[in-house]
Amino acid sequence: MKHLKSTLMASALILPLAAPAAFAETPDGMLVVAQNIDDIVAIDPAQAYEFTSGELVTNLYDRLIQYDAEDTTVLAAGLASSWEADDDAKTITFTLRDGATFASGNAVTPGDVIYSLGRVIKLNLTPAFILTQLGWTPENVDTMITAEGNTVTVKYEGDFSSAFVLNVLASRPASIVDSVLVAENAVDGDWGNAWLNENAAGSGPFVLDNYSPAQLIRLSANETYFNGEPAIESVIIRHVAEAATQQLLLEQGDVDLARNLTPDQIASLDDDGIKVETFPQAAVHFLSFNQKTDSLTDPAIWEAARYLVDYKGMTDTIINGQMEIHQAFWPKGFPGSYDETPFTYDPEKAKQILADAGIETPITVTLDVINAPPFTDMAQSLQASFADSGINFEILPGTGAQVITKYRERTHQAMLLYWGPDFMDPHSNAKAFAYNSDNSDENYAATTTWRNAWAVPDEMNARTMAALSEADPETRLEMYRELQQDVQESSPIVIMFQAAYQVAMDEDVTGYVNGATSDYVYYRLVNKN
Structure with missing residues (x-):
């Protein structure tokens, strides 16, 4: 019934704001967020370059190495369980973790890594420059990223250290997509770009149930996530452009988080049942x-x-x-x-x-x-x-x-x-x-x-x-x-x-992580006690 409950709640949230409040509080197991999300231009990791789209990509996809919710200052293992750098040879070899799967059920393979990184270079959309710093081009990328068994070796060109390369590979466009699913939805050589701007094909902590531009984002927990199923069953991000409306919805109990309140509104919040965290x-x-x-x-x-x-x-x-x-x-x-x-x-x-x-x-x-x-x-x-x-x-x-x-x-x-x-x-x-x-x-x-x-x-x-x-x-x-x-x-x-x-939230919400950049906004540790 989890998905039915998510659907019913999403339907309620798109009713006109003038209608009487339908809920005294949001359902258990569901985090409801009021946020201005109209900056999103694209949600394909190879194209996404806005703040809100960065948040979405982080919750839907993984990278070989990544800054994770548990400590956003530490570069941790992602889809790679370990890696070895050779600065002299300008290579880093990653060993993929065993048992990682995409939300589709497909296994994460070295072929997905090669496909995903090469796809960014060949599409050459806005964030591609982050990866092309490594000397990758459409002509050479297939030779710069190679696989043997369960390992992927990344070669790079340029006079910089492997530490810089690891930070590049922890960035948004280095997200790994399900190559089988994306290829099935490619049209006219677009590498699935049109489809991925409406859908998702990741292995991250959440699955994309619905994306309606400048209206609604609905996520559900990925039960097979390698780092453990998220504590919250689903997340609904409702587009609410007006900060005053966000405050009203929070105070009425119709949302759990308000992401865009002004300082005056933060100061005027009723302390009863609402807290403010600063990041x-x-x-x-x-x-x-x-x-x-x-x-x-x-x-x-x-x-x-x-x-x-x-x-x-x-x-x-x-x-x-x-x-x-x-x-x-x-x-x-x-x-x-x-x-x-x-x-x-x-x-x-x-x-x-x-x-x-x-x-x-x-x-x-x-x-x-x-x-x-x-x-x-x-x-x-x-x-x-x-x-x-x-x-x-x-x-x-x-x-x-x-x-x-x-x-x-x-x-x-x-x-x-x-x-x-x-x-x-x-x-x-x-x-x-x-x-x-x-x-x-x-x-x-x-x-x-x-x-x-x-x-x-x-x-x-x-x-x-x-x-x-x-x-x-x-x-x-x-x-x-x-x-x-x-x-x-x-x-x-x-x-x-x-x-x-500053994020205002219901006092029962714990575990929300908002790191130093939009790429470090995480919902997987959120709980409602």
Whole structure:
């Protein structure tokens, strides 16, 4: 009856919100989440590149090695039970664990690993760049990943250590798919991409029962999961864009978790039966200027902007408890972070910088922003503080998917957005914020530099790649700190804050894990006592 109960609950949750509440509390064995999920563009692990899609992929799929719910700071065995690295030969050999199966019942084989990793390279969609760093191409990937018996040997090219490679292979696009099931659903050579954007073929702790874009996600526990069946029988993630509605549903007992409450709403929650947990996050929030817009190309604009952000005003009010001031691209708390915050709100200084550079004001700039809190509130704060210096923002709100798509197309002028590392190595963010060796429109790159059309100086490009290959650990981290300082001083990307994530939940919920990035959101340890 478990699946019938899930279906009935899902049906109830899509009733109009104006209808009377149907439940005093959610059913036992079912976790119901209210969350804004309209940023999802794709859920195929070879294409998924949004925050919410990352959460979904993590709960549906496994990787050879992975950061797991039990300790998100430790790189642990996944579908591989062990591995052996040979830095001289630039190979890592993985031994697959015995008895692992996909949700379909098919056994996990070395062939699935070869298929899955090669599929990402051959499809060459947004997150493929994470794996192509290893020197893999559509032409050579079949020779770079080979199998013998129950082992898979991964070869890589590049002047970096095996530790970097392991972090790459623990990232989202390295998720292993059921090659038999995916091949059965491939159409016109698409490697099953269309099908996997509506379905799932993983071995993870949960099975995808239903995905309705910008409406509902329904998961059920994978009873055969190698790490043990999840404690909760099913998870329903209901798309609720309005934070006020999320709060109402939580207080009424119609949902167990509210994922997007504002600081004011967190403060106003009735303590009776509701608790709030705070999770440090790796995401950094920034304001950026597209260098295709002529009025935004003068470095004096970039410098002045750094003194026109009311950092303390925002962290004391509209983003209190959700963000802290951080002005460098690698998040605080991780090795290699640069934690100096030299910029404060100083409109008079900003005006002087613009005047000294001979920049005529007023300047009118469109500012794209996700139409949800706290982003709209942050945009209004920026609009007010920048107006003091004659830079006038016209705010253009949109759904998460609309804003991100526009950003990828380089059609914005100014953008208020956030960035999380693709894997837990400082090169992940360094390549996004301090590297762009080909700024042409034809050379799409999933980086903030390319998307803002910033032609990074050759010297900085070289230093970014040199840090990647540096063998001495501390020297390498210092190189990244120096890069952060330089980007902080002069770039069209103004990094302002680091996220801290607050989740309000029923007091009976335990075991929810929300790690530093969206790839580390886990439901498999959740229980309702």
